[in-house]
């Protein structure tokens with residue numbers, strides 16, 4: 001998804017699901033049956049129902065496919081986001097965090113030593129949760145409980161951030177995992193009718209990775225951010241729940257609905273962009289003037305009746321606001337959709353798969369986060385090269401005589417030297 005993999009993973013059946021079960025793992029379609037078949041396409045699909053099955057996908061396998069991609073993206077200087085979405089109890093926390101016996105993606109990705117290769121690097125870690133639309137720092141322990149929730153603000157260049165969120169320097173794997181465990185212990189969980197330790201908040205574990213490099217003999221820094229997001233589970237409201245549980249549930253559902261709207265709008269915009277691009281290329285290749293008029297659909301302003309880019313309501317929930325860059329901006333993003341193998345979850349599974357299928361259409365534009373002054377120098381050097389070749393071709397056109405070429409080269413090199421000095 002978003003130029004990166006999207007995968008679906010399902011987990012083993014819980015006890016409450018094992019009655020009236022209809023579990024079908026066949027890979028060759030429905031055969032003679034009259035069932036309605038719905039098809040979805042994803043980049044990876046993991047079957048994690050029973051470990052004794054030969055095609056059971058382990059945590060290690062998921063890490064080898066996705067965690068390694070995340071680490072590679074970060075070491076190249078990209079922002080990377082990995083998030084798990086799905087019905088409550090389907091294995092989001094298991095996939096993202098894991099258990100004591102079976103580590104999930106986040107602790108495996110924390111093996112920061114593996115990232116360093118030969119460069120000098122610094123790693124900062126932060127961990128927050130969004131509970132009832134408020135942001136809490138999960139690494140401030142007791143201190144945080146006395147404080148009001150943290151504010152989300154937006155930097156004109158760096159995008160949304162959480163003011164006063166604590167950041168912790170880590171120099172090895174153990175320090176990072178200790179912080180992860182501390183945050184998980186501070187996270188709010190509660191028993192629901194489906195899951196006795198359900199996450200009632202969205203959690204975002206962020207690793208900021210700064211590499212010191214030498215580019216064109218200039219010292220520079222590349223900063224990349226890895227956001228590892230464990231969303232709270234979508235669920236149906238149960239009238240037997242107490243008020244707190246219902247408020248939590250409605251806030252969880254509200255932010256997930258907003259996430260769905262944001263994903264749909266981004267997918268729609270990406271599809272419009274790609275269809276307009278292909279129309280543009282057809283128009284530039286062919287001679288038909290009628291086609292060109294359709295390209296105004298991307299102009300956004302004026303222009304009678306053309307399709308326009310949708311407004312993306314990032315700020316309608318704290319979750320989408322904080323993930324703005326990861327969802328539709330400068331990040332390589334991977335979405336993991338988790339589903340239950342039980343027929344009793346049919347509607348939720350279908351909704352998760354539709355959600356994921358929409359997300360797959362989004363196209364992000366990640367770029368390497370290099371130092372602004374180094375980028376400027378590189379761009380100026382490229383500009384000088386471009387002007388040099390323009391001057392050369394200009395001179396060649398005006399005076400192709402070989403006898404004058406020495407003279408011409410002399411004046412050309414004077415101009416180039418002037419440009420270099422500037």
Ligand SMILES: Nc1ncnc2c1ncn2[C@@H]1O[C@H](COP(=O)(O)OP(=O)(O)OP(=O)(O)O)[C@@H](O)[C@H]1O
Nearest residue numbers: 011048088089090091092093094195198199232233
């Ligand atoms: N692939 C799997 N293999 C074995 N056990 C799993 C797997 N996936 C999930 N489980 C187990 O199922 C239970 C529910 O999983 P988990 O807590 O990850 O769900 P969740 O989607 O995060 O739920 P919620 O949204 O309510 O927090 C846990 O006990 C977890 O250990």
